Amino acid sequence: MPQRNVDLAQNLPQPGEEPTGEPTFILPDPEPLPEDPLPSLPPPEELLPTPEVPTLPGQPPEGVPELIQVDRYEVQGSTIFDEAELAEATAPFTGSVTFTELLQARAAVTRLYTDNGYLTSGALIPPQTVEDNVVIIQVVEGRLEDIDIEGNRRLNDSYIRSRLRLAGRTPLNVPRLLEGLQLLQLDPLLETISADLQAGVDPGTNRLVVSVAEADSFSLTLNLDNERSPSVGSVQRGVTIEELNLTGLGDRALFEYTNTDGSNSIDASYRVPFNPRNGTIELSFGLGDSDVIEEPFDVLEIDSDSRYYELAVRQPLFQSPTQEFALDFAFSRQESQTELGIADIGPFPLSPGADDEGRTRISALRFGQDWVQRSSLHVLAGRSQFNVGVDLFDPTINENAPDSRFFSWRGQGQWVRLLGRDTLLFVRGDVQLTGDSLPSFEQIGLGGQATVRGYRQNELLTDNGALISAEVRIPVLRVPAVDGILQVAPFVEGGVGWNNDTPDPDPNSLVGLGLGLLWRMGENFTARFDWGIPLVDTDTGGNSWQEDGFYFSIRYSPF
Numbered sequence: 379m380p381q382r383n384v385d386l387a388q389n390l391p392q393p394g395e396e397p398t399g400e401p402t403f404i405l406p407d408p409e410p411l412p413e414d415p416l417p418s419l420p421p422p423e424e425l426l427p428t429p430e431v432p433t434l435p436g437q438p439p440e441g442v443p444e445l446i447q448v449d450r451y452e453v454q455g456s457t458i459f460d461e462a463e464l465a466e467a468t469a470p471f472t473g474s475v476t477f478t479e480l481l482q483a484r485a486a487v488t489r490l491y492t493d494n495g496y497l498t499s500g501a502l503i504p505p506q507t508v509e510d511n512v513v514i515i516q517v518v519e520g521r522l523e524d525i526d527i528e529g530n531r532r533l534n535d536s537y538i539r540s541r542l543r544l545a546g547r548t549p550l551n552v553p554r555l556l557e558g559l560q561l562l563q564l565d566p567l568l569e570t571i572s573a574d575l576q577a578g579v580d581p582g583t584n585r586l587v588v589s590v591a592e593a594d595s596f597s598l599t600l601n602l603d604n605e606r607s608p609s610v611g612s613v614q615r616g617v618t619i620e621e622l623n624l625t626g627l628g629d630r631a632l633f634e635y636t637n638t639d640g641s642n643s644i645d646a647s648y649r650v651p652f653n654p655r656n657g658t659i660e661l662s663f664g665l666g667d668s669d670v671i672e673e674p675f676d677v678l679e680i681d682s683d684s685r686y687y688e689l690a691v692r693q694p695l696f697q698s699p700t701q702e703f704a705l706d707f708a709f710s711r712q713e714s715q716t717e718l719g720i721a722d723i724g725p726f727p728l729s730p731g732a733d734d735e736g737r738t739r740i741s742a743l744r745f746g747q748d749w750v751q752r753s754s755l756h757v758l759a760g761r762s763q764f765n766v767g768v769d770l771f772d773p774t775i776n777e778n779a780p781d782s783r784f785f786s787w788r789g790q791g792q793w794v795r796l797l798g799r800d801t802l803l804f805v806r807g808d809v810q811l812t813g814d815s816l817p818s819f820e821q822i823g824l825g826g827q828a829t830v831r832g833y834r835q836n837e838l839l840t841d842n843g844a845l846i847s848a849e850v851r852i853p854v855l856r857v858p859a860v861d862g863i864l865q866v867a868p869f870v871e872g873g874v875g876w877n878n879d880t881p882d883p884d885p886n887s888l889v890g891l892g893l894g895l896l897w898r899m900g901e902n903f904t905a906r907f908d909w910g911i912p913l914v915d916t917d918t919g920g921n922s923w924q925e926d927g928f929y930f931s932i933r934y935s936p937f
Contacts, residue, residue: 427574447511448472451483453501455517458549459490468515480513487515495553496520498575498584519549522586523578529590533567534626538588540654542573546586555586560699562590567623569593595622596937603931605827607835608922609672611639627651640671657693662686679719680728686712690744701751708744711771712819713737730880731780731817740782740819741770757794763787765820774817786812786820786841800853800863808845808873815879816841824873824888827929831871831910832890834924838883840875847871851896860899867894867908889913892927906931 451468453461467490471483480503487501498520506514525542527535545558552575562571569591576585599618606614616636624631629650636643649660663686670680690708716728716736725736732738746763765786769775773782792806808829810822818839824830825837829845849869856863872889876882892910897903910927918925 445474445476446480446508446513448475448480448483448508448513449511451513451515453487453515453517455519456487457519458494458496463490483513484515487517491517491519491549495551496549497552498550498582500582518582520582520584521548521550522546523580523583525586525588527588527590529592531592532595532626533590533592533623533628537567537626537628537651538562538590542586542588544654550584557698561697564699567593567595567628592623594937596620597622597935598937599933599935601931601933603827604923604929605835605931606638606641608924609670609675610641610668611671612835612922612924614638624648641666641668643667653693655694656697657691660688660690660692662688662690677720681717681719682714684712684714686710700753701749703749704747706744706746706748708746710740710742710744712740712742714819729818730815731774731776733774737774738817738819739771739773740767740817741773742767742782742820755796757792759793760789760791762789767820780815780817782817784812784814784816784820786810786814786816788822797850800851800865802851804847804849804851806845806847808843810841810843812841813878814841815877822875824875826924827908827931829871830873830888830890831869831892831908831929832912832927833888833910833916834918834922837888837916837918838873838875838886840883840886841877843873843875845871845873849894857899862897862899865896865898867896868892869894869908869910885914885916887914888916890927902935904931904933 449472450465451472453459453464453468456464464487467486468483471479471486475483484501484503488499491497491499491501496519499518500520501515501517504514504516522543525539525546527538530538541562542555542558545561546555555573555575559571559573562568571588571590573589574587576587578584597618597620599620601614601616601618603614604612606612614636615638616634618632618634620630620632622628622630627650629648631649632645632647634645636645643664643666645662645664647660647662649658651658666682666684668682668684670676670678688708688710690706692704692706694702694704696703714729714737715725716732717724718726718728725734727734727736729736729738743766744763745766746761748759748761750757750759765784765788767773767782767784769782775781775783788808788810790806790808792804794805795803797803808822812820821839821841822843823836823839824843824845825833826835829847830837847869848871849867851865851867853863853865868891870889870891872887874887876886890910890912892908894906894908897905906929908929910929912927923929
């Protein structure tokens with residue numbers, strides 16, 4: 379689930395306008411959808427050399443004549459194929475057959491397994507007395523006897539072993555096991571992984587010897603950008619500390635501090651996997667304090683304190699190296715309170731739906747679905763989320779104004795296409811629909827670097843909204859000495875927003891186009907500068923870089 383930082387709202391009137399708007403509080407957009415194409419995976423033979431097909435013992439039954447009448451074969455021990463499939467495989471070897479043809483029937487059953495990836499399974503003809511012209515063929519299905527892990531330092535053996543046990547469940551399917559190794563190769567906790575499938579003690583058993591090299595799980599990121607609202611200071615400083623393997627369980631801990639001239643916020647989260655299918659439980663928490671510093675409203679000394687809590691469970695239902703589909707369920711709680719410092723007024727309702735003390739409390743259940751498909755040339759990703767406000771833990775309940783009783787749906791999609799070396803096309807969309815008047819926590823914002831460039835952050839804040847954006851990134855300079863690349867990024871994007879029970883903003887649509895410059899140096903430093911030209915005049919009258927259409931973002935990870 380995305381982190382949820384609470385921010386001071388954007389719908390204050392602009393300088394020169396009548397103060398008809400009110401400050402409100404919003405959550406940021408969800409985490410970006412995946413945009414990196416599938417990285418190159420090692421050749422399958424490097425991850426898992428092809429095992430030899432076992433030769434299972436077989437001997438002619440006692441007293442077998444030169445020819446034997448076989449009406450059918452009874453295949454025992456098969457858990458994969460039904461009687462019809464096995465009968466079809468052995469049908470050519472019925473009637474009056476030689477012992478050589480009996481062995482061919484056995485080989486046909488073995489081939490049925492190996493052709494379907496069960497390379498360590500096989501069939502044999504046990505000693506028997508043929509009765510009623512029925513010959514018994516015994517199947518020995520391959521299984522993993524044990525999994526040995528080598529090379530890991532902090533990551534628990536159980537993290538790797540449980541995932542390979544799932545991929546290598548009985549009967550052992552080698553392509554499925556290879557897919558499990560590829561998923562681990564894509565796991566950010568591992569740098570490399572390789573395996574050797576060795577013969578076990580008993581027929582049909584194998585030992586899997588796995589060698590891994592762990593990736594660096596700790597990161598520190600410093601960032602500087604102007605992505606916040608000018609009402610609290612658009613220039614934002616931040617530091618993010620992340621550990622992907624805190625206790626060896628593959629559990630992730632994150633701490634983030636951000637600051638502007640008028641705000642401070644802290645976000646923390648802890649996520650732990652609870653099954654080998656990468657199901658996770660995550661607890662998130664955040665605190666924020668914001669002061670309006672933008673003229674002429676700074677004289678009101680508007681202050682906001684806010685906090686949020688969220689408990690989320692996410693479970694992939696399908697995972698492969700190229701696709702994933704997952705469901706998530708979450709309960710979130712968001713609270714805020716506004717005060718006016720002028721004349722010592724104190725707590726005061728400034729946001730629609732706030733009570734007499736300026737408090738807004740929202741409890742909500744959220745049900746999300748996300749899907750991603752990757753290849754070496756493209757990424758196609760989508761996310762859907764249903765949000766239901768609930769009457770739990772004393773939320774804000776009003777007769778008419780927006781409150782904690784609401785229902786909304788938000789859908790997002792993104793397509794990234796590799797057009798050439800380091801040349802990428804990005805197309806993305808975002809839509810929110812509801813039949814209710816939403817508290818500002820839940821409204822959709824348009825305007826700013828992440829949505830429609832050329833406008834200030836969250837120029838529009840409405841119940842419903844839609845966004846479409848397209849961008850092409852084209853390399854113009856490479857500096858191999860520092861692993862650097864400079865890209866230009868022309869873009870065009872637009873959005874529209876509308877309300878249900880309150881008047882729509884005027885104008886209620888934004889369209890912008892422009893050009894970005896991106897500089898990336900290795901994996902640790904990125905810088906971006908965008909210039910957006912608004913095609914719909916909103917006459918904000920502000921003097922920040924955002925209102926002039928300029929945005930910047932710098933990210934540096936020293937380690």
